[in-house]
Amino acid sequence: MATGTLYTYPGNFRAFKALIAAEYSGAKVTVDTTFKFGETNKSKAFLDKFPLGKVPAFESKNGDCIFESNAIAHYVGNEQLLGKSHTDAALVQQWINFGDNEILPASCTWVFPCLGITQFNKQETDKAKEQIQKALGVLNSYLTTRTFLVGERISQADITVACDLLLAYQYVLDPAFRGSYGNVNRWFTTLINQPQFKKVIGDFKLCEKMAQFDGKKYAELHGGDKKKKEDGGDKKKEEKKTPQKKEQPKQEKKEKPAKKDDNDEDVDEDAEKEDTKDPWKDLPKSPFDFDAFKRCYSNEDTVTKALPYFWEKFDKPTMSIWHCIYNYPGELKKIFMTSNLVGGFIQRIEKMRKFSFGSMCVLGEDDKNQISGVWFWRGQDLAFPLHPDWQVDYESYTWTKLDPDDPKARKMVNEHFAWEGDFDVCPGLKFNQGKIYK
Template identity: 60%
Template sequence: MAAGTLYTYPENWRSFKAQIAAQYSGARLKVASSAPAFTFGQTNRTPAFLNNFPLGKVPAFQGDDGFCLFESNAIAHYLSNEALRGSSPQAQSQVLQWVSFADAEIIPPASTWVFPTLGIMQFNKQATEQAKEEMKKVLSVLNHHLNTRTFLVGERVSLADISVACSMIWLYKQVLEPSFRQPFPNVTRWFQTCVNQPQFKTVLGEVKLCDKMAQFDPKKFSDMQPKKDAPPKKDAPPKKEKAGKEGGKPQEKKKKEAAPAEEEMDECEAALASEPKTKDPFAHLPKRYFISPPTSDLRVILTTWINALANYNLSKYCDFNLFGR
């Protein structure tokens, strides 16, 4: 049975996956999310932490035997049992399918929509509206799949349910108001079934669905931003004293620098320069043109050549370049 410590910060929904999986499997998991065991932004930047977890990201897991893992899905998988991972190759593949679905289809639009309401990210109306439309598609897929199912894979909670439900916690708590979630009753029924399981409630507590869609608060966003120290004011340069009418002298104009002297030609260069310029032996001939198609496509080349034959005086053309070079 797995045993170890999970490093994270409070209310990190990614760490919830590992904690809930441990509740089901019975893995002995200690959670380090506050001082002195772990302080986010400090502990995860120390050489000792980076030696085990090079990116310095959380959640991060260190087993009692020294085994280390980062990435929330890998940690949750390690802390799960066979029932959560899937009891057959088909079930295991379906679990992986929904875990990937959560990462690829739910989290990106959910982050774009929810993070501004939490003050984590600046609000962008166009991006938010697009995220809402993407979320409707995601909910439609889930609603259809859950129409005849209690859980995503099989007849019991699996890692698929844990991963997808955790990725939707902040959606239901912040923005999925009754009117928005009304067309997707199967998803809401499934979500409430999951979060009310004892193993979920031990980690999440009571999950209350929002009554009204949260909105972006500029003040909250401003307060969440790190404060920048004001740059020191530069001393004003001392004012130049104006010269009096009598004592002041006009500034002298700068003399132009003399141009560098030209290098002297040697005897060979002088002889070449003294020779009369030769005339172009082809200057008396009429002007020629060069056809160069913009492609190596044979059909285009032939079309260009046929047009030249039909519409132009070929005496003007001296050559035809097949490769546009």
């Protein structure tokens, strides 16, 4: 019987796979309650045992160090969970791989933006929903005549696939969406109400209303708190430097007569002031309808609809296309960190989107990746110098103006907007993920 310590953070559904397995097998697994994600797993002592710094991680009483949730679950499991026959063992592995490859990535793509963990991308979310529907359809058909995935008793296949579905059932699979998958719902609710499951995950409540992306929550998790802290620090410094003024008696504010235009209509002076601050106001107006293109890109197929629309409507005299490449690829390590870097850049140029559009692609894999993007906007020069707020990150990239009549440039635009192709600008690196600025 396996005995040891599991390192993880609270609520980690990946760790649930091993903890539930231990409840069935009788393995003595203790969760390290002193573990602090971001600290403990970066310490030398932890990395000496688990070089990737990933959790969950398991250290057995006899010194075996195991990482990856399914491997840990296998280690603490028993014959019933892992499959008594050669065939059953193969089927257990089949469904474990199905859950991790067909369900989990799509579930995370759909749910994580709702929790503020990642930025929302409509195209990717729509693809994720389709993938979840496809996977649930496969499961629903398979479970028509079965109670469990392998054999007549709960196995690791059931545990893993159920854990892979936890986030989806908790946040996005509302009654309307899950209604067509009665067999899956029956199987899932049977599992989560087993005492071994309940001891680990507690009382589980199925989603009643589909969660949506919360931009405010995303901003708070990705820089909002830091900005407030910095602003608060600056404010305190100013308060120390600036002597307090004596309060003067308040005087009644006189109303200013409303300004009139040539037709004797009231004029909104605040709107006029705002208009004078518009960074785009000195550039020639373009016949290209940015909003219409963005709607087309968001709602139609990219290759067959959005790209033909773009090339047909693109106006060379008033618009320009640019390619950017990150200047410091040696500093890019984990994919999620590179993605967060792109997300920060996009967030900080929020007000530039009025007359611009961009697709930023993360190419490669962990420890070998690069950022490559294609943008277009009103005007023939770089747009970032038009406003101080837009200048924070752009110098970290090399910007090259593209000729819309050049076939190579067109190919580059098509690849970056469709998120598929050779990406010759970064030989050997394949598309991993992307973010759209629109």
